[in-house]
Amino acid sequence: MNLTVITYCLYLPISIALTVWVAKTLHKNGRIFLVDCFHGNTDLADSVNHLLVVGFYLINLGFVTLFLKLGLPPINAGAVFEELSSKLGVVLLVLGAMHFFNIFLFNKMRKRAQLRHEPPPVPPTAHA
């Protein structure tokens, strides 16, 4: 087993584990936002939550696999860690961006749902 394969063997499980961890956090904590958006309709909230998480997995795992290829094969153990940290750093940044994008989506949906129940913003001039 050469150093390139060792890097791959370390990169893939760590990246996948990180993706699963972020997705599970989103799934767990995003649910309450969605239940609020859909006025307590938990079935619909769970369905949308699941669809969002599936999209999250597809995008992130797609990125992780595409980003696997190393430019130059590492020549020693130090280079393995350097390559690994730069790869995982980018993966973490992408996961962070996706995570914030999901929070943004949850919040936007929640705000839109709240807008429907906003009281009139101005008091009446008179009563007829």
Next chain:
Amino acid sequence: MTNTPTTIPNPNAPPKTLHIFYDPQCGLCQKCRTWLESQATFFPLHFTPWDTPEARTLCPKLDTFEPWKEIVVMTDDHRIYQGATSWVMCLYATVKFRPLALKLAQPALLPFAKQICHLVSKNRYRLSSLLNLTPESATQLPHDHPAFGACPVSPETSTSPLK
């Protein structure tokens, strides 16, 4: 709908419908009506020319609010909004522009909105003529009507639309 309610309605309750008493002799008002009708709304909007018997049936006290000066809107529970607040309520009714209505209703912006609405209402016939907007009717008002004279349509030209 025609009965006057005995209790004051809750001002925080979202209305179920909104009656808009607009000026049928104003091209700009007609354009605004068409625009509002094309918008998706949270509750139905009913447009009634202010000078019709139907408007009096819906709101018997309508003349006391002088609807010929500034647009009047009335909710299903007889809350009356006039001028800038009526525009805010019309925007509040729309799905797309409700956030704008909420922004306009803020204390920092409402005075400006009131000034602009007042200016537009005052010069609506001039604006209609400048923008070449044709009103749906330019019928002559009775001479004893309180709005007579508030409208630039003179008795001689009242049968032709404003240019």
